[in-house]
Amino acid sequence: MKRLLLSLILLWLPAIASAQEIRLPANLEKLSAKAVEVVEVNLDQRMLQLAARFMDPKDPDEQQAKKLIANLKSVYVRSFEFDKAGQYSEADLAGIRAQLQSPAWNRIVGVRSKRQHENAEVYIKSNGDQITSLVIVAADPNELTFVSIDGPIKPEDLADLGGQFHIPEVEMDHKAKSEKGAAK
Amino acid sequence: MKRFLILTTLLFTSAAFASDDFKAVVKAVESSYGIHHKHIPMMGVMMKFTPNHEARSMKLAIFEAAPEGDLSNLQHVISSSLGSDWAPFVRVWSRRERESVVIYSKPSASGMRLLITCLDSDESVVMSVDVSEKSLREWIEEPESMAHRARHDADEEN
Numbered sequence: 640m641k642r643l644l645l646s647l648i649l650l651w652l653p654a655i656a657s658a659q660e661i662r663l664p665a666n667l668e669k670l671s672a673k674a675v676e677v678v679e680v681n682l683d684q685r686m687l688q689l690a691a692r693f694m695d696p697k698d699p700d701e702q703q704a705k706k707l708i709a710n711l712k713s714v715y716v717r718s719f720e721f722d723k724a725g726q727y728s729e730a731d732l733a734g735i736r737a738q739l740q741s742p743a744w745n746r747i748v749g750v751r752s753k754r755q756h757e758n759a760e761v762y763i764k765s766n767g768d769q770i771t772s773l774v775i776v777a778a779d780p781n782e783l784t785f786v787s788i789d790g791p792i793k794p795e796d797l798a799d800l801g802g803q804f805h806i807p808e809v810e811m812d813h814k815a816k817s818e819k820g821a822a823k
Numbered sequence: 824m825k826r827f828l829i830l831t832t833l834l835f836t837s838a839a840f841a842s843d844d845f846k847a848v849v850k851a852v853e854s855s856y857g858i859h860h861k862h863i864p865m866m867g868v869m870m871k872f873t874p875n876h877e878a879r880s881m882k883l884a885i886f887e888a889a890p891e892g893d894l895s896n897l898q899h900v901i902s903s904s905l906g907s908d909w910a911p912f913v914r915v916w917s918r919r920e921r922e923s924v925v926i927y928s929k930p931s932a933s934g935m936r937l938l939i940t941c942l943d944s945d946e947s948v949v950m951s952v953d954v955s956e957k958s959l960r961e962w963i964e965e966p967e968s969m970a971h972r973a974r975h976d977a978d979e980e981n
Contacts, residue, residue, distance in 0.1 A: 674918070675918045676917045676918070677895075677914065678915050679898075679911070680963060681913070682912075682963070683910060686935070689934065689935060690963065805963075
């Protein structure tokens with residue numbers, strides 16, 4: 640019985656742990672009221688592993704993405720689409736920017752969105768040489784997207800993840816590097 | 824034998840809780856949006872015995888009238904009706920289409936159990952399904968069309 644209880648606890652532990660990883664500010668929710676479309680995706684480790692298991696091994700792009708997401712702990716996406724410009728302001732972004740200004744986070748320069756008129760910023764958090772978290776803030780006058788990825792990832796991996804799970808597609812310059820020096 | 828009995832009891836208890844969650848969500852949708860689901864006799868039982876590759880052990884409640892009020896708060900309505908073992912998975916809210924889809928998930932013996940609530944002006948549904956790994960990705964990428972497909976499949980089965 641003790642073993643059974645232990646198994647049940649272990650079964651639920653990843654879900655509980657990943658629920659604590661959400662770093663997107665709660666005040667973003669108020670943008671839903673102004674948006675014409677809102678998309679929200681929450682993938683914890685269990686979901687990512689399940690999704691990875693069924694990616695097509697014959698498709699080189701999917702194979703690459705499969706390798707990548709199998710090691711990730713979580714992917715959270717929030718996307719707001721507005722019917723006209725000016726529906727959100729810098730103040731709405733303040734909560735997330737404040738977190739990303741901390742010394743733990745570095746902005747990667749040399750990143751471009753593949754969409755016209757969209758500005759994409761990529762931030763990384765590292766532990767030694769290993770990137771442990773990555774955040775994308777993609778903004779154009781009519782759309783705002785936040786992506787938070789936890790787990791081992793490289794900025795150049797974004798090319799493989801872009802377009803999957805509602806993650807925006809971004810391009811990295813070959814000279815792309817961290818603003819604070821430690822590059823990719 | 825004792826262990827078998829305990830396991831069986833746990834399995835049935837968890838199935839009963841899942842059923843309670845489904846009923847709680849249906850009730851919450853009814854009271855929040857002023858709509859009532861139509862009764863489909865033996866629907867739950869029938870779906871359990873007619874599994875396809877995408878959805879197993881399905882429960883379905885169909886609402887024919889258009890939901891009233893603000894559909895953007897659907898996630899709040901659902902989350903307050905579910906136990907903490909359910910995790911928010913996908914949410915799509917479209918003011919343009921007046922459509923709101925909220926999906927919660929929890930692990931099940933065969934993969935993942937999803938509790939899907941899809942409200943729109945034509946026909947709204949609440950469904951609970953066990954999904955395979957194969958269809959999980961489609962639920963992430965195209966939640967609205969998957970919900971419509973599952974509803975269509977259920978109509979045909981019935």
